[in-house]
Amino acid sequence: MKFSKSLLCLALALSLLAGCAGAFAEESGFPLVSEPITFTAFTAWVEHMSDPATNTMNVTYDEMTGVHIDWIQSQDYTTDLNLMIAGEQDVDLWLIPFSTSQVLTMVDAGKLLPLNDLIDEYAPNLKAALEEHPEFREYLTAPDGNIYTFFTTDCGLHMPNRRKMFVKKDWLNAYRESVGDETAPNTVEEFEEMLVFFRDSDLNGNGAQDEIPLIGSTNVEDEPLYYLMNAFTQASDSFYHIEDGQIVFEANSDAWREGLKWIAHLNSEGLFYGEETYVQDRDQLRALVNVSDPANYAVAAIPTFWEGRFVDSSVLNWTDYEAILPLEDADGVRRAVANGTTSFGLQSAISSTCSDPVTAIRWLDWWVGEEGSFAQHWGMVEGEDYEYRDVPAINGTEPSVAALKDSYTSNFRFGENSVPKYDRESIRYAASLDETVFNTNNSYVLYVAGKAYQPYWVDTNIPLVTWSADTDLINSMNEYATLINDTVRMAYTEFILGLRDINNDSDWQAYLDELDAVGLDAYLELLTQYYAL
DSSP states (O other), rough: OOOOHHHHHHHHHHHHHHHHHHHHHHHOOOOOOOOOOEEEEEEEEEOOOOOOOOOOOHHHHHHSSEEEEEEEEEEEEHHHHHHHHHOOOOSSSEEEEOOHHHHHHHHHHTBOOOHHHHHHHHHHHHHHHHHHOHHHHHHHTTTTOOOOOEEEOOTTTSSOOOOOEEEEEHHHHHHHHTTTTTOOOOHHHHHHHHHHHHHOOOOTTOOOOOOEOOOSSSSSSGHHHHEEETSSSOOOTTSEEEEEEEEETTTSSHHHHHHHHHHHHHTTTTTTTTHEEEEEEEEHHHHOOOSSSSGGGEEEEEEEOOOOOOOTTTSSOOGGGGEEOBBBOOTTOOOEEEESSSEEEEEEBBTTTTTTTHHHHHHHGGGGGHHHHHHHHOOOOOOEEEESSOBBBBBBBSEEEEESTTTTTSSSOOOOSSSSSSOHHHTTTTTOOOGGTTTOOOOOHHHHHHHHHHHGEEEEOOOOOOOOOOHHHHHHHHHHHHHHHHHHHHHHHHHHTSSTTTOOHHHHHHHHHHHHTTHHHHHHHHHHTTOOO
């Protein structure tokens, strides 16, 4: 697929922008005002964003729009937001991510402007997005029927499933060659066979049996149970999903017990380093992985979100590890649990005291159009921030785009969690397929692993945004969630490590009784009410 005409026009416009910001302004209906104006904006402090007053993207957008922003940045924006809600201080724009409860609190305090009418008249990009995705409108609509915020999305293919398994690539190839199967492992039996191969084959060649077949860390992303358990039954982040309008709790089924039996077996055979996994933090895991001498390589398989969680790219390459597919269950089904196909959040609002709401919503709306989406990924100025190349992109399209600056450190990125964002795969994955930057630009490895898991996504069906004004229900639900999740995690850790016997019916029943005692039934009822099932 070629770039859309609008994006090709954008390329031309941005090339003109390098010499004259006004040229691009005319193409996009800028400037927004006949005389320059200033808005005040409250935003969270962004670690990677340079001084907003000199940030290249900010300055360029100021010139394009005729709208200058006086930034109020907060390093503890939740606390400062609460103070501003309770006090007299106000701004024109709230450029922050919102929870639904924050929106409802600000509405009660009279701090937010309803956007419904403004969207219809002055926000064509937002209006088109809501028509294209009716669920976005549902997510944005508060209980009173009004829309108060824009949104931010992340369409990264790596995002919906955060429970992948990465294996040292040369060791994986050696295993596959030994069994004559370029796709293995596919089943739990083959996965265990692979771990045995890693344990027993002296793959680092140092004459010692010091290879670690499988290990994780106390960071929840590095927990191996989720990947392994999905070969037996669905294992969602919070141990429940919605199916046919019902809450389904996962961690008390016979299939869950069978999965624990297998994981405990892997631990007892020295194939999974459970004792280390459940006491070491991610920094300790990274220290095991990132060694410069091949004779000291030890770690074969690691479960996590993406390679950058455990690979130090100054020591190893992200491509030294490869994502293997989810394992088949007894029926040949592979699962990669996903919560939606794109992430979605409430982002950016206009104050009820804004001096010029029409200009404000037009200023925000550009960012959810194709031009704004392109700028957020690649920068504002062709030839300075990015360039087009007549080579394939990582998604196979042409032309592709190459970044000329690091988006986090070279002063062009506007700042995550500041403005709305409608992420598009056609723009995000337009990056040139360039092996020389595979270890400095993570787009390639994120895309490859995400694309591999995409066919096996199993949706939890949990709404990405849920509105509820019942604070008592929410508080009770959260309290039960902590109790239930702690009970599940403590029990499965003890079963895996052999501190409880997963093969003993009495030990298993004791665990089920613990779930009942901490209120599993009450928790499921609260979830049912919260999601209005």
